[in-house]
Amino acid sequence: xxxxxxxxxxxxxxVGDRVTITCRASQSISSWLAxxxxxxxxxxxxxxxxxxxLESGVPxxxxxxxxxxxxxxxxxxxxxxxxATYYCQQYNSYSWTFGQGTKVEIK
Amino acid sequence: xxxxxxxxxxxxxxxxxxxxxCTVSGGSISSNNYYWSWIRQHPGKGLEWIGYIYxxxxxxxxxxxxxxxxxxxxxxxxxxxxxxxxxxxxDTAVYYCARDPAKPHGYFDYWGQxxxxxxxx
Numbered sequence: 001x002x003x004x005x006x007x008x009x010x011x012x013x014x015v016g017d018r019v020t021i022t023c024r025a026s027q028s029i030s031s032w033l034a035x036x037x038x039x040x041x042x043x044x045x046x047x048x049x050x051x052x053x054l055e056s057g058v059p060x061x062x063x064x065x066x067x068x069x070x071x072x073x074x075x076x077x078x079x080x081x082x083x084a085t086y087y088c089q090q091y092n093s094y095s096w097t098f099g100q101g102t103k104v105e106i107k
Numbered sequence: 108x109x110x111x112x113x114x115x116x117x118x119x120x121x122x123x124x125x126x127x128x129c130t131v132s133g134g135s136i137s138s139n140n141y142y143w144s145w146i147r148q149h150p151g152k153g154l155e156w157i158g159y160i161y162x163x164x165x166x167x168x169x170x171x172x173x174x175x176x177x178x179x180x181x182x183x184x185x186x187x188x189x190x191x192x193x194x195x196x197x198d199t200a201v202y203y204c205a206r207d208p209a210k211p212h213g214y215f216d217y218w219g220q221x222x223x224x225x226x227x228x
Contacts, residue, residue, distance in 0.1 A: 032211070032213060034213075034214035034215075036215075042220075042221075043203055043205075043218035043219065043220055043221050044154065044203075044215070044218060045218075046214065046215060046216050049214045049216075055216065087153065087154060089154070089214060089215075091211075091212070091213025091214050092213075094167060094169075094170075095156060095169040095170060095171070096156045096213050097156070098153050098154040098155070098156070099153070100153045101153050
């Protein structure tokens, strides 16, 4: 299986901050990467697919970049609704696998 | 608006079979545009993809669970189901069903709310 490693595991930030989360794959996955946001007690919500394509209805402050084995999710100006846990997921090859998550906390 | 809803027992005894159903509304499970997956999340932990089914009945399972997993589809009821046999406490998790756009497939654009299944005697 392809291992997905996110950093940092926890991130403390303030409203208005620019936030970047990194996801590294144990081998190249081209651009077959998705990002999700999960709030406590809720299902994950798709934010980004194919590394940089914004899912319909997702605010434009979210953006994704990268290819190969290194990817980033950027929130350009953190909003109160954005405090959550974020997961990356590869779908280049079976079995599809997720990162361990990055929790974005209020500073 | 597509909605997915998991249903099934919240408590399963060790060595028994976990059975869950996902009911899809607002869209047809028979569309050739989608695959349908099960994903689980152990308490306080990350996400693990279990497997998928296509409306035709073709499936693919996570090799780590393959020997114990069966996913089936009932197009007449717009449902798909998960069976996980010989469960242990390690199978205690929130189980989600999710829709996967088929072209290309592998990510999940709609999720059910999730259902907690506890394995305990």
